[in-house]
Amino acid sequence: xxxxxxxxxxxxxxxxxxxxxxxxxxxxxxxxxxxxxxxxxxxxxxxxxxxxxxxxxxxxxxxxxxxxxxxxxxxxxxxxxxxxxxxxxxxxxxxxxxxxxxxxxxxxxxxxxxxxxxxxxxxxxxxxxxxxxxxxxxxxxxxxxxxxxxxxxxxxxxxxxxxxxxxxxxxxxxx
Amino acid sequence: xxxxxxxxxxxxxxxxxxxxxxxxxxxxxxxxxxxxxxxxxxxxxxxxxxxxxxxxxxxxxxxxxxxxxxxxxxxxxxxxxxxxxxxxxxxxxxxxxxxxxxxxxxxxxxxxxxxxxxxxxxxxxxxxxxxxxxxxxxxxxxxxxxxxxxxxxxxxxxxxxxxxxxxxxxxxxxxxxxxxxxxxxxxxxxxxxxxxxxxxxxxxxxxxxxxxxxxxxxxxxxxxxxxxxxxxxxxxxxxxxxxxxxxxxxxxxxxxxxxxxxxxxxxxxxxxxxxxxxxxxxxxxxxxxxxxxxxxxxxxxxxxxxxxxxxxxxxxxxxxxxxxxxxxxxxxxxxxxxxxxxxxxxxxxxxxxxxxxxxxxxxxxxxxxxxxxxxxxxxxxxxxxxxxxxxxxxxxxxxxxxxxxxxxxxxxxxxxxxxxxxxxxxxxxxxxxxxxxxxxxxxxxxxxxxxxxxxxxxxxxxxxxxxxxxxxxxxxxxxxxxxxxxxxxxxxxxxxxxxxxxxxxxxxxxxxxxxxxxxxxxxxxxxxxxxxxxxxxxxxxxxxxxxxxxxxxxxxxxxxxxxxxxxxxxxxxxxxxxxxxxxxxxxxxxxxxxxxxxxxxxxxxxxxxxxxxxxxxxxxxxxxxxxxxxxxxxxxxxxxxxxxx
Ligand SMILES: Cc1cc2nc3c(=O)[nH]c(=O)nc-3n(C[C@H](O)[C@H](O)[C@H](O)COP(=O)(O)O)c2cc1C
Ligand code: SF4
Ligand code: SF4
Ligand code: FES
Numbered sequence: 001x002x003x004x005x006x007x008x009x010x011x012x013x014x015x016x017x018x019x020x021x022x023x024x025x026x027x028x029x030x031x032x033x034x035x036x037x038x039x040x041x042x043x044x045x046x047x048x049x050x051x052x053x054x055x056x057x058x059x060x061x062x063x064x065x066x067x068x069x070x071x072x073x074x075x076x077x078x079x080x081x082x083x084x085x086x087x088x089x090x091x092x093x094x095x096x097x098x099x100x101x102x103x104x105x106x107x108x109x110x111x112x113x114x115x116x117x118x119x120x121x122x123x124x125x126x127x128x129x130x131x132x133x134x135x136x137x138x139x140x141x142x143x144x145x146x147x148x149x150x151x152x153x154x155x156x157x158x159x160x161x162x163x164x165x166x167x168x169x170x171x172x173x174x175x
Numbered sequence: 176x177x178x179x180x181x182x183x184x185x186x187x188x189x190x191x192x193x194x195x196x197x198x199x200x201x202x203x204x205x206x207x208x209x210x211x212x213x214x215x216x217x218x219x220x221x222x223x224x225x226x227x228x229x230x231x232x233x234x235x236x237x238x239x240x241x242x243x244x245x246x247x248x249x250x251x252x253x254x255x256x257x258x259x260x261x262x263x264x265x266x267x268x269x270x271x272x273x274x275x276x277x278x279x280x281x282x283x284x285x286x287x288x289x290x291x292x293x294x295x296x297x298x299x300x301x302x303x304x305x306x307x308x309x310x311x312x313x314x315x316x317x318x319x320x321x322x323x324x325x326x327x328x329x330x331x332x333x334x335x336x337x338x339x340x341x342x343x344x345x346x347x348x349x350x351x352x353x354x355x356x357x358x359x360x361x362x363x364x365x366x367x368x369x370x371x372x373x374x375x376x377x378x379x380x381x382x383x384x385x386x387x388x389x390x391x392x393x394x395x396x397x398x399x400x401x402x403x404x405x406x407x408x409x410x411x412x413x414x415x416x417x418x419x420x421x422x423x424x425x426x427x428x429x430x431x432x433x434x435x436x437x438x439x440x441x442x443x444x445x446x447x448x449x450x451x452x453x454x455x456x457x458x459x460x461x462x463x464x465x466x467x468x469x470x471x472x473x474x475x476x477x478x479x480x481x482x483x484x485x486x487x488x489x490x491x492x493x494x495x496x497x498x499x500x501x502x503x504x505x506x507x508x509x510x511x512x513x514x515x516x517x518x519x520x521x522x523x524x525x526x527x528x529x530x531x532x533x534x535x536x537x538x539x540x541x542x543x544x545x546x547x548x549x550x551x552x553x554x555x556x557x558x559x560x561x562x563x564x565x566x567x568x569x570x571x572x573x574x575x576x577x578x579x580x581x582x583x584x585x586x587x588x589x590x591x592x593x594x595x596x597x598x599x600x601x602x603x604x605x606x607x608x609x610x611x612x613x614x615x616x617x618x619x620x621x622x623x624x625x626x627x628x629x630x631x632x633x634x635x636x637x638x639x640x641x642x643x644x645x646x647x648x649x650x651x652x653x654x655x656x657x658x659x660x661x662x663x664x665x666x667x668x669x670x671x672x673x674x675x676x677x678x679x680x681x682x683x684x685x686x687x688x689x690x691x692x693x694x695x696x697x698x699x700x701x702x703x704x705x706x707x708x709x710x711x712x713x714x715x716x717x718x719x720x721x722x723x724x725x726x727x728x729x730x731x732x733x734x735x736x737x738x739x740x741x742x743x744x745x746x747x748x749x750x751x752x753x754x755x756x757x758x759x760x761x762x763x764x765x766x767x768x769x770x771x772x773x774x775x776x777x778x779x780x781x782x783x784x785x786x787x788x789x790x791x792x793x794x795x796x797x798x799x800x801x802x803x804x805x806x807x808x809x810x811x812x813x814x815x816x817x818x819x820x
Contacts, residue, residue: 023449023492023529025512030493053512064514064671065495067454083416084610084647085573087661090750090797097796100775120668122496124455125419126229127573128261128580145229151798152773 002045011046020052029062037139038069066120073138074110074117076161083123085130094131094154101158116161133157135166144168190363193481197359200473201350208351211342212310213274216249217294220342222257222266224426225419225458230264230281238287239267250294256427258339260324261580263306268339269294275311278319278339279304309339324578326596327588329559333547333567334540335583338427343462346469349430355475357549358434361441362483368398371442375545378553379565384410384538384643385503385717387564387631390439390545393535396525397443400533405445407436407487408510408529408536411452411459412494412501415613416665418645420569421539423581425452425459428543429466433489435542437476438549440487443535448489451506454496464491498614498669499718503536505671516671517716538643540569559585561630568644570629574610575601575650590627594648604650608733612642614662614669615721618655620732638727654748655736659729660688666722677719680711684726693753694815696741701730749809752795756812757788764806770799 002008014031018024028051032043039062048055062068080095095118099105102116110117121134129147133154136143146157160166211218221227221236240252257266263280267290270276279301282290286304293301307319319339320330332338341348349355361371376391397405409432413421424432436448452460467489470476478486492510499505500515507528509515528534544566548556560566564586570593571581577598584593590609600606606621617639619627627633631641649655667681684707687700708723729737739745746754757778759767767786771779778792779799788799788807799807 021530023510023512026492026495026509030495051512061512061514064516065497067496082661082665084658084661085417085579087657088574088647088649088653090653092657092752093796093798096752096794097775097798100794100796122414122455122498123416123419124225125422125571126226126261127417127419127571128226128264129229130573132229147229150801151796152801155773155775155796155798158775 007042008046011043012050015047015050018051020050025051025053025058025061026065029058029068033068034141037073038071040070072114075115075137075164076117076166077134077136077138078116078118078158078161079121079134079136080107080118081121081123081130081132081134083127083130085123085127086132089131089149090151091131093151094133094149097151097155098133098158101155101162111162115164135161135168142168186365189483190365193359193483194363196474196481197355197363200475201356204347204350204354206351207345207347208341211345211348211351212270212276213272214251214270215272216251217272218251218253218270219243219290219294220253220255220268220270222264222268222339223254223458224256225422225456226261227257227264227266228458231284232265235265235267235282235284235287238284239290242287242291246291248291248295250291254342254344255340256338256343256423258309258319259580259582260306260322260578262578266306268309269301270309271297271311273311275313276309277311277313277316278306278309280306324580324596325582327584327592328582329567329585332583333559334431334543334569335423335427337431338423341428343427343429344465346430346466346473349428349466350473353550354430354546355434355470357546358437358441358475359481361438361549362481362485368442368444371438371549372398374549374553375442378548378556380541380544380548380556381564381566382538383540383544383568384501390537390541393525393537394439394443396523397445397533397535400525402533403444404532405440405443406529406532406534407440407443407445407448408503408506408524408534409436409448409450409539409542410501410503410506410536411450411456411463411539412498412506413453413456413539413643414498414501414669415616415643415645417571417573417610417647418613418643419571420581420644422456422459423569423571424539424543425456426462429459429463430470431543431546432463432539433466433470433476435545436489437470437480437487438545439535439537439542441485445535446486446488448487449492449510449529450489451492451494451500451510453494453501460491460493467491498665499671499716502716502718504716506536507534514671516673517718519715540644561587561632563632564630568629570644570646572597572646572648574646574648575604575606575652576648577601584629586630588629590629591624593629593646594624597648600648600650601652604652606648607651608649608655608658610647610649610658610725611645612640613645614665614725615717616640616642616724618649618658618725618728618732620728622732638724638731640724652748652750654740654746654750655729655733656688656692656740657750659725660685660692662725663688663722666718670718674714674719676710677714677722680707680714680719681722683707684723691740692751694744694812696744698741700741701737704730744815745811749811754812754815755795755809756790757793757795757797757799757807757809759787759806760808761806762786764803766803767806770803770807773798773802 048058132147266280289301381387500509504518505515609619663684670678
C-alpha cells in the first residue's frame with residue numbers, strides 16, 4: 001500500500017462516505033474532478049483503493065466517458081454546441097473560425113500555453129439561442145453561455161479569450 | 176381465528192396510520208400552496224431552468240432581489256419553471272394577492288424597474304412585456320391557454336400541469352396540487368402490487384424513451400422475477416440532441432418523477448432505485464436530489480414509508496457525457512461503475528440488471544405519467560392519443576422556425592398544425608425535412624407533412640420514426656448532407672466500440688459524406704453506403720442497427736439533392752464549404768476593411784481599395800459576408816462544377 005500523504009488523505013476525504021460495490025464509481029470520479037479539475041493518477045489510485053477496485057478498472061471505466069479528464073484543464077474551455085439547431089445556423093463555420101483563431105487543428109486540442117481548449121459540446125435544449133457556445137472556467141465552475149452567435153462575433157470572442165481579455169457576461173449556469 | 180383477527184386489526188390500524196400521516200402532511204402543504212397562489216403581498220417569480228439561465232435569468236433574479244431590497248418594496252422574489260415559449264425567455268411571473276398571475280417576457284436587465292413598479296401598483300408599467308395570464312383576468316391579456324403556440328395542447332395540461340404554477344424546489348407545492356396522493360392512496364387503500372400494474376396495463380401507458388413498450392408489461396416481468404432483490408431504474412440520460420423533454424420534468428416537476436418511481440417500486444417489489452441523469456443537466460441533478468431529500472424528510476421515501484411495511488431508497492447517478500449510456504443495458508453497466516457498454520442480451524434487465532439483479536428501466540416521462548393514470552383512472556388517460564399510442568407526451572421543437580420551445584401534445588396531432596403553432600418555417604425559407612428521433616432517427620421529407628401526425632405509425636411509410644420527443648424543422652437554407660455528416664460522426668464518436676460494424680461502419684460513412692462534401696463524390700458511393708447499411712444490421716444494439724437510417728432517408732427522399740452533389744457537384748444552398756468560394760465583388764465598399772480585419776486566417780490579399788480573397792487560404796467560415804454583405808459574395812466554386820459521370 002502506497003504511503004498515505006497529505007494529498008492522498010485529502011482525496012480520500014472527498015469520497016470517504018462512498019461504499020464499494022454500490023454503484024458509486026461515477027460519483028467518486030465526479031467529486032474528485034470537481035475539486036481538482038481533473039483526475040490525476042494518484043486520485044485514480046486512491047479511488048480504486050477506497051472502492052476496492054483495480055486501478056486499471058477505474059481508469060478503464062473513467063476513460064470511457066467524455067467528461068472525465070486526466071490532465072489539468074486549460075485556463076478557459078470553449079465548448080462548442082454540436083447540436084442540430086446550431087448546425088442549421090452555420091455552427092460549422094463558427095467552429096472552423098474559432099479553431100483558426102486559436103491556431104488549433106480540431107476539437108479537443110488546446111493551445112501550447114494551456115490558455116485555451118476547445119471541445120465538442122452537446123445540445124442541452126436552449127436551442128432558441130442557436131448557434132451557441134459555452135465559455136467555461138473548469139476550476140472555478142463558471143459557465144457562460146453565448147448564443148445567437150454570428151461567425152464574426154465568435155471570432156471576436158475567440159480573440160478576446162486568446163488575449164486573456166474575456167469578461168464574463170453573466171449568463172452562467174450551475175455546474 | 177383470534178390470531179387472524181389480531182392481524183386484521185393490526186393491518187387496519189396500520190392503514191389508518193398511513194392515512195393520518197399523509198393527511199397531516201397534506202394539510203400543511205395545502206396551506207402553503209394556497210398562500211403561493213394568493214400571496215399576502217405581490218410576488219415576482221423568475222423562471223429558472225436551463226434555457227432561462229442561458230438567457231440570463233440568474234442575473235435578472237439577482238438584480239431583482241437587489242432592487243427590491245434597495246427600494247424596500249413590499250414584494251417577494253421566488254422562482255418557477257418556464258412555461259414553454261423559450262423564444263421569449265427570460266420569463267418573469269407576477270402573482271398578486273387576489274390570485275391574478277401574469278407572465279412577462281423577454282425580461283432584460285433594463286426592464287426590471289418596470290417589473291417591480293408593475294408588481295407594486297399594477298399601473299401597466301410592464302404591460303409591453305405581458306405575454307399572458309396564468310390565472311385571473313386582465314382587460315388586455317389572454318390566458319396562456321389561448322396562446323397560439325399552445326393551440327394544439329389539450330385544454331388543460333396534464334403531465335406538465337404544474338409547470339409555471341409551482342416552485343420546483345418545493346415539495347409543499349407538489350403535495351398541495353394533489354402530489355403524492357396516488358402513492359399514499361395505494362398504501363392506505365391497500366391496493367396490491369397486482370392491482371397497480373393492472374391499472375397501468377388498462378391505461379395502455381407506453382414507454383416514452385424507446386419503442387413504446389407497455390410499462391405495465393415490463394413491470395410484470397420484474398414483479399415475476401425470481402430473485403427477491405429488485406431495482407427500479409430511471410433513464411434520464413436524454414442524449415438525443417434537439418430533445419429536452421425529460422429535462423422539463425427533471426427541472427420543472429421532479430417530485431412527479433419520484434412519486435412515479437415510488438409507485439413503480441411498490442408495484443414490482445423493488446427496494447432500491449436509481450435515477451441516471453446526463454451530465455449536461457446539472458440543474459436537473461440538483462432539483463431531483465433536492466426533491467428526494469424533501470420526500471425523505473416527509474417520510475415518503477426511505478424505510479417504512481408513511482409507517483407502512485414498504486421501503487424504497489432512491490438515489491441519483493450523474494452521467495459523464497456518453498450518449499450510449501442511454502441504451503438501457505449501457506445505463507445499467509454505467510451505474511455499476513463500468514464502461515457504459517450495451518450488454519449482450521439475453522439476459523434481459525428483468526433477469527439480470529443492476530448488480531446482475533432483476534431490474535426495470537423506464538424513461539423519465541414514462542414514470543411521470545404513472546401518478547396521473549392512477550389518480551384519474553385509465554379511461555381519463557385514454558381520452559387523448561390514438562389507439563396505438565395513448566395519452567399525451569412532451570415534445571420539443573427547434574430548427575428553422577421562429578418559435579422554439581416545448582409543448583404537451585396528444586399523440587396523433589397533425590404535424591402541419593404543429594408547424595403552424597411553431598410560427599411556420601422562417602420567412603423566405605421552405606421546409607425541406609423534419610429531423611425526428613435524434614441521431615438514430617430520421618429525415619422525413621417535407622412532402623410527408625400533409626399526412627404526418629405525432630404518431631409513429633405515420634412515420635413508418637417513410638422508413639422513419641417519431642422518436643422520443645425532439646423535432647427539428649429543417650429549411651432549404653442548409654444542405655441536408657451537413658446533418659448527415661453530423662449524425663454519422665456523432666454515432667461513431669458515441670459508439671461504445673464493441674462492434675466493428677458500428678464504430679467502423681459509421682466512420683466509413685462519415686468519410687464518404689466528407690468526400691462527397693469535398694466535391695469528390697463517386698458513383699459507387701451509393702453502393703458502398705448501402706453495404707455499410709447491411710453490415711450495420713449485424714451490430715449488437717440499436718445504436719449500430721438504427722444508425723444508417725438518416726443516410727437511407729437521404730438516398731430515399733432527397734435523391735435530387737444527393738445526385739446534384741455527387742453527379743453534378745452542385746450545392747444550391749451554398750452552405751457546403753468545399754463546394755463554394757468567397758469573392759470580393761465591390762472593392763470600394765466601405766465595410767470591406769472590416770471584413771479584412773475579421774477574417775481569422777488573413778485570407779484577403781492586395782492593397783486597401785484593391786482587395787481580393789486568396790482561395791487557398793480561405794476556410795469558408797462566412798464571417799466576411801456577414802460583415803460586408805455588399806462587398807463579398809459566397810458563390811458556387813467554379814473549378815469543381817464538372818460532373819464525374
Ligand atoms: C443508443 C441509445 C440511446 C438511448 N438513449 C435513451 C435515452 O437517453 N433516454 C431513454 O429514455 N431511452 C433511451 N434509449 C432507449 C432505452 O434503451 C430504453 O428503451 C428506454 O429507456 C426504455 O424506457 P421506456 O420503456 O420507458 O420507454 C436509448 C437507446 C439507444 C439504443
Ligand atoms: S452497436 Fe455500437 S453501441 Fe451497440 S454494442 Fe455495438 S458498438 Fe456498442
Ligand atoms: S470566408 Fe472566412 S476565411 Fe474566407 S475570406 Fe471570409 S472571413 Fe476569411
Ligand atoms: S442544437 Fe445547439 S443548443 Fe440545441
